[in-house]
Amino acid sequence: MTQRPVLEARNLRLHFGGVAAADDASLSVASGQRVAIIGPNGAGKTTFINICTGYLKPQSGSVLFEGREMTGLAPRRIVRNGIARSFQLPQLFLDITVLENLLVALAAREGIWNSWMPLERHGKRDEMLDLLDVIGLTDAAHRLTRELPEGMRKLVDIAMALALKPRLIFMDEPTSGVSTQEKFTIMDVVIRALEQNATTAVFVEHDMDVVSRYADSVAVWSGGRISLTGTPAEVLADPDVRRNVVGA
Numbered sequence: 001m002t003q004r005p006v007l008e009a010r011n012l013r014l015h016f017g018g019v020a021a022a023d024d025a026s027l028s029v030a031s032g033q034r035v036a037i038i039g040p041n042g043a044g045k046t047t048f049i050n051i052c053t054g055y056l057k058p059q060s061g062s063v064l065f066e067g068r069e070m071t072g073l074a075p076r077r078i079v080r081n082g083i084a085r086s087f088q089l090p091q092l093f094l095d096i097t098v099l100e101n102l103l104v105a106l107a108a109r110e111g112i113w114n115s116w117m118p119l120e121r122h123g124k125r126d127e128m129l130d131l132l133d134v135i136g137l138t139d140a141a142h143r144l145t146r147e148l149p150e151g152m153r154k155l156v157d158i159a160m161a162l163a164l165k166p167r168l169i170f171m172d173e174p175t176s177g178v179s180t181q182e183k184f185t186i187m188d189v190v191i192r193a194l195e196q197n198a199t200t201a202v203f204v205e206h207d208m209d210v211v212s213r214y215a216d217s218v219a220v221w222s223g224g225r226i227s228l229t230g231t232p233a234e235v236l237a238d239p240d241v242r243r244n245v246v247g248a
């Protein structure tokens, strides 16, 4: 029996004036897969994530998660359904600690909007400290987020998404803005966390070494839609991809 995909994005369309940010974009993702989205600047990669996570509404098309319709739902409702995301530019509260950022994320998951303090008192703190341990940020737990270097902020942003216990996570350029060595460090701990919870992942990535090392499959974006899919080896051997994406 064929397993139903976790994510089915079908024929998504979103034009901004004459710009086709999504133009009949479709993608299916199987459970447990790690799918990399690659493509030149402006191809529509972030738009795709924004549509799937409720930050943008498509003009047509649909997003199904585990067979349920997500199209047009508000971001917080999509989170409650089991989809989380991280951002190209980390969306963190800089003047509180790393642990407190995670508690804020958790407050969102639990629907406690007025304060994260009750979570401190209800054992959630230990849950978040465990998560920080998995992603190697134990020593940073009580540091002010503002003081952290960019690579660690990226990890905190991803940890905030993981705190929501998603079954599917979208990560928009999880390794941008950091050194090559740091990229591997970030991805090693992220993949470990994903594997612990059997979380399916879709991530936008510009570094082809990261794609080759961590993706099960690759979707190439071009002009608001997918132009090619395959394994990293297949896709990165394609002459168009070598010319327009790798060499761009």
Ligand SMILES: Nc1ncnc2c1ncn2[C@@H]1O[C@H](COP(=O)(O)OP(=O)(O)OP(=O)(O)O)[C@@H](O)[C@H]1O
Pocket: 016, 019, 020, 021, 039, 040, 041, 042, 043, 044, 045, 046, 047, 048, 221
């Ligand atoms: N809210 C918006 N209003 C107008 N145009 C937009 C909006 N969001 C995206 N676009 C345009 O849609 C196109 C796709 O943008 P998008 O950010 O999805 O591309 P991308 O592949 O993620 O690019 P990059 O790799 O540079 O992040 C671009 O031409 C962009 O300028």
